[in-house]
Amino acid sequence: MVPITKLEAVIHCKCPRCRQGDIFTGKMYSFSFKGQITNEFCPHCNLRFEREPGYFYVSMFISYAMNVAEMISASVATYVLGLALVYDNLWYYVGILLLTVFVCSPFNYRYSRVMLLHWLTPGLGYVPGSGDEPKNVIKPA
Numbered sequence: 001m002v003p004i005t006k007l008e009a010v011i012h013c014k015c016p017r018c019r020q021g022d023i024f025t026g027k028m029y030s031f032s033f034k035g036q037i038t039n040e041f042c043p044h045c046n047l048r049f050e051r052e053p054g055y056f057y058v059s060m061f062i063s064y065a066m067n068v069a070e071m072i073s074a075s076v077a078t079y080v081l082g083l084a085l086v087y088d089n090l091w092y093y094v095g096i097l098l099l100t101v102f103v104c105s106p107f108n109y110r111y112s113r114v115m116l117l118h119w120l121t122p123g124l125g126y127v128p129g130s131g132d133e134p135k136n137v138i139k140p141a
């Protein structure tokens, strides 16, 4: 199988080690109550995604930075599109920002974890051919 690039692996939410297994189960945007779930292990190479207990708490900070960037972008876009920045329009801006946060939250949830796994975890990189050999890692019960 032809390996995909790191950027493609990030965009398609693939495992950082084998770049073939999916990190998530379920769609990013869906109306089901299950939504998107982070797999515990890579279905291809059996890498454990949660490296240690509480590992994904760090993605909260990445998500925060993404939220700030999105809110600033939404504010600037609203201003550029013609809504004057005066006190009378304050609640329009608040509503637009809350809507932005609500709409972008599944995206932020998913990509903050992917960025943490791919770019901010030392020692976790692409290993060509990983997952092609028989799985010798024992899953805990």
Ligand SMILES: [Zn+2]
Residues within 6 Å of the ligand: 015, 016, 017, 018, 019, 020, 021, 042, 043, 044, 045, 046, 047, 131
């Ligand atoms: Zn993998």
